[in-house]
Amino acid sequence: MRKVIGIGETMLDIIFKNSKPIEAVPGGSTFNAIVSLGRAGVPCTFFSEAGNDRVGEYIKEFLRDNGVDADNVTTLPGSKSPVSLAFLNERNEADYVFYRDTQHDHLDFSFPDIQPDDIVLFGSFYAVNPAVRPQVEGLLEYARSRGAIIYYDINFRPSHQNDVMRATPNLIENLEFADIVRGSRDDFNVVYKIDSADKAYNAEISFYCKRLIYTDGARPTVVFSDGGLRREYVTPPTETVSTIGAGDNFNAGIIYGMLRDGICRADIERGLTPEQWDSLVDCAQQFAADCCKDIFNYVSKEFGKGLLKVKR
Numbered sequence: 001m002r003k004v005i006g007i008g009e010t011m012l013d014i015i016f017k018n019s020k021p022i023e024a025v026p027g028g029s030t031f032n033a034i035v036s037l038g039r040a041g042v043p044c045t046f047f048s049e050a051g052n053d054r055v056g057e058y059i060k061e062f063l064r065d066n067g068v069d070a071d072n073v074t075t076l077p078g079s080k081s082p083v084s085l086a087f088l089n090e091r092n093e094a095d096y097v098f099y100r101d102t103q104h105d106h107l108d109f110s111f112p113d114i115q116p117d118d119i120v121l122f123g124s125f126y127a128v129n130p131a132v133r134p135q136v137e138g139l140l141e142y143a144r145s146r147g148a149i150i151y152y153d154i155n156f157r158p159s160h161q162n163d164v165m166r167a168t169p170n171l172i173e174n175l176e177f178a179d180i181v182r183g184s185r186d187d188f189n190v191v192y193k194i195d196s197a198d199k200a201y202n203a204e205i206s207f208y209c210k211r212l213i214y215t216d217g218a219r220p221t222v223v224f225s226d227g228g229l230r231r232e233y234v235t236p237p238t239e240t241v242s243t244i245g246a247g248d249n250f251n252a253g254i255i256y257g258m259l260r261d262g263i264c265r266a267d268i269e270r271g272l273t274p275e276q277w278d279s280l281v282d283c284a285q286q287f288a289a290d291c292c293k294d295i296f297n298y299v300s301k302e303f304g305k306g307l308l309k310v311k312r
Contacts, residue, residue: 001043002043002115002117002118002119002259003042003043003044003045003115003118003119004034004037004042004043004044004045004118004119004120004121004255004259005044005045005046005047005112005114005118005119005120005121005139005143005148006030006031006033006034006044006045006046006047006120006121006122007030007046007047007048007120007121007122007126007127007136007139008028008029008030008031008046008047008048008121008122008123008124008126008127009028009029009030009031009048009082009124009126010026010027010028010031010048010049010050010056010059010073010081010082011026011027011028011031011081011082011083011084011098011100012024012025012026012027012055012059012081012082012083012084013025013026013027013084013086013244013297014083014084014085014086015086015088015094015242015244015295016085016086016087016088017088019087022295023295023296025295025296025297026058026059026062026063026297027084027244027245027297028048028124028126029123029124029126029153029155029247029248030046030121030122030123030124030126030153030248031046031048031059031063032245032248032249032252032291032297032298033121033248033249033251033252033255034046034063034068034121034252035062035063035066035068035297035298036245036248036249036252036287036291036298036299036304037252037255037256038063038066038067038068038304039066039067039298039299039300039301039303039304039305040252040256040299040303040304040307041067041304041305041307042255042256042259043069044067044068044069045068045069045071045072045112046063046068046069046070046072046073047072047073047112047139048072048073048074049073049074049075049076049079050073050074050075050081051075051079051080051081051082051101052075052076052077052078052079052080053079053080053081055081055083056075056079056081059073059081060073066298072110072112079101080101081101082098082099082100082101083098083099083100084096084097084098084099085097085098085099086244088242088244091240091243092240092241092242092243092292093217093243094242094243094244096157096159097159098159111138111139111142114142114143114146114148115146115147115148116146116147116148116264116265117147117148117149117264117265118143118146118148118149119148119149119150119151119255119258119259120139120140120143120148120149120150120151121151121153121251121255122136122140122150122151122152122153122174123152123153123154123155123182123251124153124155124156124157125155125156125157125160125163125167127152127170127171127174128156128163128167128170128171128174129167130166130170133170137170137173140174140177141177144177147265148265149179149180149258149264149265149268150177150178150179150180151178151179151180151182151251151254151255152174152175152177152178152180152181152182152209153181153182153183153247153248153251154171154181154182154183154184154187154188154191155183155184155187155247156171156187156190156191157190158186158190160190161190164190164191168191171191172208175205175208175209176208176209178208178209179209179211179265179268179269180209180211180212180213180254180268181205181209181211181212181213182212182213182214182215182247182250182251182254183200183205183212183213183214183215184214184215184216184217184247185197185214185215185216185217185219188200188204188214192204197214197216197222197224198222198230200212200214201214201224205224206224210224210225210226211223211224211225211226211268211272212224213250213254213281213284215247215250217235217243218235218237219235220232220233220234220235221233221235221281221285223277223281225271225272225277226270226271226272227271229271229274229277231274231277231278231281233278233281233285235285236285236289238289238292238293239293240292240293241292241293241294241295242292242294242295242296242297243292244297245291245292245296245297245298246288246291246292247288248291248297249284249287249288249290249291249297249298249299250284250285250287250288251284252284252287252299253280253283253284253285253286253287253288254280254281254283254284256283256287256307257279257280257282257283257284258280260283261276261279261280263276263280287299287303290303
């Protein structure tokens with residue numbers, strides 16, 4: 001059975017509305033997607049660190065409770081779990097403030113069992129952070145040698161604006177590793193000062209990776225792929241409680257769709273058909289919409305259980 005391997009940060013998201021804390025949930029970009037895939041019944045393994053504290057133990061327990069293998073979430077003696085403060089505005093979109101213990105950035109693990117057509121998901125600043133770059137790069141090289149599909153979510157927050165120059169070489173390497181790249185309008189604004197899907201793809205992505213999914217909040221999603229394929233997808237209107245995990249769950253939906261539809265690495269290299277992209281983006285929009293219906297960063301367990309009926 002195919003599986004998903006995620007690598008990324010863990011943290012505790014404390015969510016504010018009208019300047020008051022309303023919820024605290026485990027989070028992290030890849031973490032959120034992996035939890036949703038676990039709830040959808042997909043075999044998942046997560047590679048990360050957690051603080052050697054009550055929050056770190058809670059995060060590992062939370063992963064296991066949602067069907068995710070947490071054996072490769074390591075802890076360092078004396079380390080503290082990172083915390084993110086997420087302030088929701090009137091549109092339920094978040095601005096963030098991050099607090100982290102720098103000694104937390106020392107990833108240590110053994111390479112997992114990766115088989116052809118397994119899917120590796122990674123992204124955010126974690127994917128370019130020099131402190132863990134050797135381990136991340138090593139895992140990506142191993143995954144590529146094993147024939148896995150590599151999915152890269154740029155997810156570069158404005159809080160890391162000052163890190164763009166030193167992170168760029170690692171970001172370019174990530175693009176070269178990737179079979180599919182997702183980036184938001186905000187990501188391309190921060191990294192490249194570009195606010196156009198076509199400019200982002202043609203000027204910055206297509207040389208390294210032929211497949212880009214460009215998202216722009218409630219505005220249309222644009223997919224670029226092999227052979228000059230370009231398709232736009234209207235985002236269905238959704239009443240949102242929180243958009244914090246929307247992009248992460250969009251990623252989860254694309255990955256779930258690839259597993260559901262039997263899309264393998266060879267299919268991606270040949271070039272996915274318009275109909276295949278239509279199916280993947282529809283699945284991604286369903287995942288993102290369900291996540292936005294509640295304050296939590298993942299799809300509901302009920303949504304995940306419903307998907308099992310159509311999974312093959």
